[in-house]
Amino acid sequence: MKLNHFTDFSMRVLMYLNQKNDTPQSSLNDLANTFKISRNHLIKVVQFLSANQLILTKRGKNGGIMISERAKEICLGDLIHLLEQDDTPIVNCDSKPCIFQSHNCKLKSLFNIAYQAFIESLNQHKLSDIEFKTWSAIFQD
Amino acid sequence: MKLNHFTDFSMRVLMYLNQKNDTPQSSLNDLANTFKISRNHLIKVVQFLSANQLILTKRGKNGGIMISERAKEICLGDLIHLLEQDDTPIVNCDSKPCIFQSHNCKLKSLFNIAYQAFIESLNQHKLSDIEFKTWSAIFQD
Numbered sequence: 052m053k054l055n056h057f058t059d060f061s062m063r064v065l066m067y068l069n070q071k072n073d074t075p076q077s078s079l080n081d082l083a084n085t086f087k088i089s090r091n092h093l094i095k096v097v098q099f100l101s102a103n104q105l106i107l108t109k110r111g112k113n114g115g116i117m118i119s120e121r122a123k124e125i126c127l128g129d130l131i132h133l134l135e136q137d138d139t140p141i142v143n144c145d146s147k148p149c150i151f152q153s154h155n156c157k158l159k160s161l162f163n164i165a166y167q168a169f170i171e172s173l174n175q176h177k178l179s180d181i182e183f184k185t186w187s188a189i190f191q192d
Numbered sequence: 193m194k195l196n197h198f199t200d201f202s203m204r205v206l207m208y209l210n211q212k213n214d215t216p217q218s219s220l221n222d223l224a225n226t227f228k229i230s231r232n233h234l235i236k237v238v239q240f241l242s243a244n245q246l247i248l249t250k251r252g253k254n255g256g257i258m259i260s261e262r263a264k265e266i267c268l269g270d271l272i273h274l275l276e277q278d279d280t281p282i283v284n285c286d287s288k289p290c291i292f293q294s295h296n297c298k299l300k301s302l303f304n305i306a307y308q309a310f311i312e313s314l315n316q317h318k319l320s321d322i323e324f325k326t327w328s329a330i331f332q333d
Contacts, residue, residue: 052195052276052307059283062299063290085291127302135193142200149204150226157322158203161268165313166193172306181298 052141058134060086061096065130068106068118069178076115103133118178127180128173141166193282199275201229202237206271209247209259210319217256244274259319268321269314282307 054062064082071077079097083090097116100106105122109115122130141162144152151158195203205223212218220238224231238257241247246263250256263271282303285293292299 052193052199052282053284054193054282054303058193062283063292066292066297066299128306141193141195142203143194151204151207155323156207158207161314161317161322162195165269165310168313169306169310172309173302176302181302182296 054131055135057096057099057136058131060088060092061100061134062131064093064096064100065105065118065122065178066181068116069123071118076109076117078115082116099134099136105130123178125177126174127176127178128170130178131173132170195272196276198237198240198277199272201227201233202241202275203272205234205237205241206246206259206263206319207322209257210264212259217250217254217258219256223257240275240277246271264319266318267315268317268319269311271319272314273311 053059063086067082067085068077079090079093082097083093086093097106097108100122101108104119105125107117107119109117125133142158144156144159149156194200204227208223208226209218220231220234223238224234227234238247238249241263242249245260246266248258248260250258266274283299285297285300290297
């Protein structure tokens with residue numbers, strides 16, 4: 052069981068921006084070079100994070116990308132659920148219709164309860180709880 | 193966040209065999225026809241379930257596939273963890289080395305704690321708790 056790649060990478064971008072805070076602001080090139088990924092992939096992530104008010108983007112010479120107050124305050128479980136962009140259950144009973152469908156099968160409901168336990172566990176934390184050395188220390192290694 | 197297809201399908205095979213119990217025993221063709229999947233895919237699942245004592249297979253004229261006592265007794269969370277065949281964390285910090293690695297990053301540990309909450313929630317149940325009409329009723333629809 053894995054987070055999808057989009058969620059996994061988005062989390063690392065938010066962690067990086069949260070550490071870096073606004074000194075200095077980051078650029079797409081900065082993020083692309085830091086995480087060694089293509090700008091095209093990065094742009095999709097940045098557009099989603101911006102559309103969901105998790106980052107602030109400012110165009111122009113003094114522009115850049117910053118972490119938002121919302122991203123600092125949102126609980127991690129709610130953040131992961133938002134990034135997953137997926138309200139379908141962990142087990143998929145629909146795409147290939149299951150023979151147990153409409154037979155009072157409790158598989159989906161048991162997994163939904165377990166998923167809530169997963170989210171509630173993460174909701175005890177915020178982005179700032181994922182401590183590590185400051186971003187500057189990372190580049191001093 | 194999804195279970196992998198192998199786990200998802202293995203669960204449905206076990207649910208089916210648990211309902212059918214041993215009257216009559218199932219065959220590979222029975223399972224392939226019931227779930228509308230290829231024998232090749234099914235054989236991999238059956239071999240794994242048999243190797244892990246979750247089903248019993250008997251060759252010959254009166255042979256077939258049956259649910260095992262272990263499968264009836266194992267807690268669902270432990271069963272899912274076994275089927276996932278994956279001890280790697282939900283976030284993958286290694287395959288593409290993360291810049292936060294070895295910087296006291298708590299992302300992996302927070303997700304491992306949340307995953308344990310997920311497994312413990314499922315461990316309150318067994319296969320028999322996933323109630324639905326008996327297998328015979330399914331084919332009467």
